[in-house]
Amino acid sequence: MRKMKSVSSPRGGEVRVGSPLSAVCLCVILMLTSFVMARDVALTAGEVVEKANQAAYYAAKDGLADVAMTITDASGNVRKREFRVLRFTMPNGKDQKFYVYFTSPADVRRMAYLVWKNVDTDDDRWLWLPALSLVKRIAPGDKRSSFVGSDFVYEDVSGRGINEDKHELIEQTEESYVLKSTPRNEAAVEFSYYSIVIDAKTFLPRKAEYYDKNGKLYRRVEAKKVDIIEGHPTVTESVASDLKSGSKTVNKFKNIKYDVGLTERIFSERFLRRPPREAAR
Numbered sequence: 001m002r003k004m005k006s007v008s009s010p011r012g013g014e015v016r017v018g019s020p021l022s023a024v025c026l027c028v029i030l031m032l033t034s035f036v037m038a039r040d041v042a043l044t045a046g047e048v049v050e051k052a053n054q055a056a057y058y059a060a061k062d063g064l065a066d067v068a069m070t071i072t073d074a075s076g077n078v079r080k081r082e083f084r085v086l087r088f089t090m091p092n093g094k095d096q097k098f099y100v101y102f103t104s105p106a107d108v109r110r111m112a113y114l115v116w117k118n119v120d121t122d123d124d125r126w127l128w129l130p131a132l133s134l135v136k137r138i139a140p141g142d143k144r145s146s147f148v149g150s151d152f153v154y155e156d157v158s159g160r161g162i163n164e165d166k167h168e169l170i171e172q173t174e175e176s177y178v179l180k181s182t183p184r185n186e187a188a189v190e191f192s193y194y195s196i197v198i199d200a201k202t203f204l205p206r207k208a209e210y211y212d213k214n215g216k217l218y219r220r221v222e223a224k225k226v227d228i229i230e231g232h233p234t235v236t237e238s239v240a241s242d243l244k245s246g247s248k249t250v251n252k253f254k255n256i257k258y259d260v261g262l263t264e265r266i267f268s269e270r271f272l273r274r275p276p277r278e279a280a281r
Helices: 020-041 045-057 154-158
Strands: 006-008 014-016 062-072 078-089 096-104 112-117 124-129 134-138 165-172 176-183 193-199 205-211 217-229 232-242 248-258
Touching: 045 165, 045 176, 045 193, 096 154, 112 154, 217 248
Parallel strands: none
Antiparallel strands: 006 014, 062 078, 062 248, 078 096, 096 112, 112 124, 124 134, 165 176, 176 193, 193 205, 205 217, 217 232, 232 248
């Protein structure tokens, strides 16, 4: 019969290694260790939001995609838009520039939208209207208005600044994080708060629901389809729904490419009137 070794217990007694009591002690130690390790790696609400922001807007140094937009109103009337989006991340790794060039239909063809995303201050936005031969500066207060008549808003193109809201982690599962985000400047936006579901593996936001000043749900934005593109989890279909009017806008992304070698110079007002070849295909 195997001889058991004896060790001293914390109270001065003796515990035999290999005995049922020692097995229980070992299990307790392992459970406590696992608990401490899990607690140490748990993410705060701010860390989850930062990871989600990186996943959604900062994959690779630059990128482009073609977008087919379908706008359907409550009566079933449909309008379509097609455009290309270019994205460039500045050397500081925070500020970004976006260029959107419309190719169809005829009423929006050659229209262009330019964003300079400034993390530490207000973003700069311009819209080129070829029919009027006019460059329109979009004021910071208009960033929550409709983007080319769709259910998306201007701010959706480049993302909302993560420091503009206070974030609270309200639920966590193996599949997702659920946060409640409340604007720091309530007067600057039309919502009182929004909840957001973030995928626990990819950290891509999967659903955001916006509540008005009376606490009623009025807007929903969802990532309906996600694919791996060049190693990056990428939203390839998104939907914005206006729950008050009953309208809905679907964006389908194709020809997605990363690290294509875009340069900062094309993200300038000069190229609003004359699109760069990267945008005009």
